Amino acid sequence: MPSTVKGVIARGKGQAVSVENVIVPDPGPGEALVKIQACGVCHTDLHYREGGINDDFPFLLGHEAAGIVEAVGNDVTDVAPGDFVILNWRAICGECRACLRGEQWNCFNTHNATQKMTLKDGTELSPALGIGAFIEKTLVAAGQCTKVDPNADPAAVGLLGCGVMAGVGAAINTGKVTRGMSVAVIGCGGVGDAAIAGASLAGAAKVIAVDVEDRKLEWAKQFGATHTVNSKERDAVEAIQELTGGFGADVVIDAVGRPETWKTAFYARDLAGTVVLVGVPTPEMRIEMPFQEFFGRGGSLKSSWYGDCLPSRDFPMLVDLYQQGKFNLDAFVSERIGIDDIESAFTKMHDGDVLRSVVIMK
Template sequence: MQQVRGVVARGKGQPVSLETVLVPDPGPGEAVVQVQACGVCHTDLHYREGGINDDFPFLLGHEAAGVVESVGEGVTDVAPGDFVVLNWRAVCGSCRACLRGEPWYCFATFNATQKMTLEDGTELSPALGIGAFIEKTLVHAGQCTKVDASARAAAVGLLGCGVMAGLGAAINTGGVGRGQSVAVIGCGGVGAAAVAGARLSGAARIIGVDIDDRKLETARKMGATHTVNSKETDPVAAIQELTGGHGADVVIDAVGRPETWRQAFYARDLAGTVVLVGVPTPDMKIPDIPLLDVFGRGGSLKSSWYGDCLPSRDFPMLVDLYQQGRLDLDAFVTEEIGIGDVEAAFARMHHGDVLRSVVIL
């Protein structure tokens, strides 16, 4: 058992606090990871606001990279000293998705069995089964993916959630191919990563859509060939005009609102693909679209879970591309902050001032 500092959300809407957390020694299948860097994600804010569930108190943080300190019985894939990126979908290998050869859809992902606690014994709920705004965290060993140890932790740790979600929405879920046209609605952290993913995939025309000119500038830096401010211009008409009147081959909704999903539906070409990667709130409904339009336009309407990634396959590949200078993960790191600065980072995120604040430990 170790005592370390961690960022805890004790109640709905309450400011987070820096607390002493007790981290158990790893049991069978578990690992303790010394966290080096962890991104501040919107999902952490959703946890603090009670938007995920009400299992307070939460140990926040999940976009992390660090070094394995110790492992429990039966762990063979990682060892002490390995540099790893943490993931929240440790595949089981035996559920119906895994057995049919689609482990990225695993329906029985693993988390650590033991609980980290406060000093008084109160059990903590780790964000997405990780909890990485902390000096050391306990996770299932399958949540650790070994990558190139020379990579910058602040950058590659972002593959643990938002950046992977966006990259994967384009590469994996959307299946963007060479020469295709892609539109991305919403160019925050996830949307900007979707733009980067479309560029990696060889898309010929990449259209970034947002209401914030700062985010559109980011989209251009990530590889967008065109941008549309949807506060000033009808995005559906603009995307169609930029694609010969047809619509884009793939449209990615990185916002997750009924109105943006509707825009994505009508901004795609016949037989095109819509990918929903922005996370809606529980009260949101599919917009009123005639069923005949769904039938008549053909194509695919997809949801992207974590960019449909398989960490063991995708993380090392993307880190290698980063190391080669072909994927600019550094561009997603707006600022590096201390572990006591998370609450202030939430405020900057809310105002759209950052792509990612990254806690350095």
């Protein structure tokens, strides 16, 4: 029998969100019903509310989540009722050209639940990133559920579902950071600090955090930054070169996603170094640069989609490191809030007062 539960709805562009009754179907083939325990408040949710993703209103917001599987479709074997899972927005198909060449992290045919969650009047909802987790129970594709250690704190490990994984993966998977490298990260919000943590986990010898706010630079230190640069006070390229023997960093990660920060990353890397873009630009942004610079400096210019992660591989590994005290996921949780507090959490996030507010579902 379908469930009627409370969920957070964005009905129109720029409108305050509302908590409303949502009808969640029983899982069909390939689907899972998950009771949400915790869900982080991500910038992407705000982008949905502001119409920055698309205009398929109304949206069911929330996607950085962990919870317990309550039921599965009759053909589902990878997860079962009672499993503690982190939700992801990359349910790989296993059949597309990327999957068949062994690059499942680039799957071109990721999928979501087939059935739609609705409002009580039958209006179909668009779940954020195919998840919709600011809700008591949500319906997802079974492939969006990754089993992890049930003893882990849902508020912390749920953040692997988006921003933290994006940052860690940008360093480890996309940037290929290894022991002894120098790494610079531009932008020290949640994704940037996760990239710093990833570079530290990978054994980088020098991790340089760049931001315009001293408060954020202090936050970056707890994730492994060895040096900090306030780019309002000095030129970031010169500072990074000075800290790397005049050469530039081996890997520079742009966690902001603006033309000016990408150019900083480009010129702050060493010859044949790597630039990783993990911050998300907006459609109107443009870059104009001398074409010869791209050839003359060599190296790699990469975009990082979801940290080029494979949830089945990366989530359990990172949860294990967290449980061992080697990866400080708790530090990303700035506050724990209720489902009615999301609008205020958006304000705090926009103002840079938190890394993550996490909604705890009762």
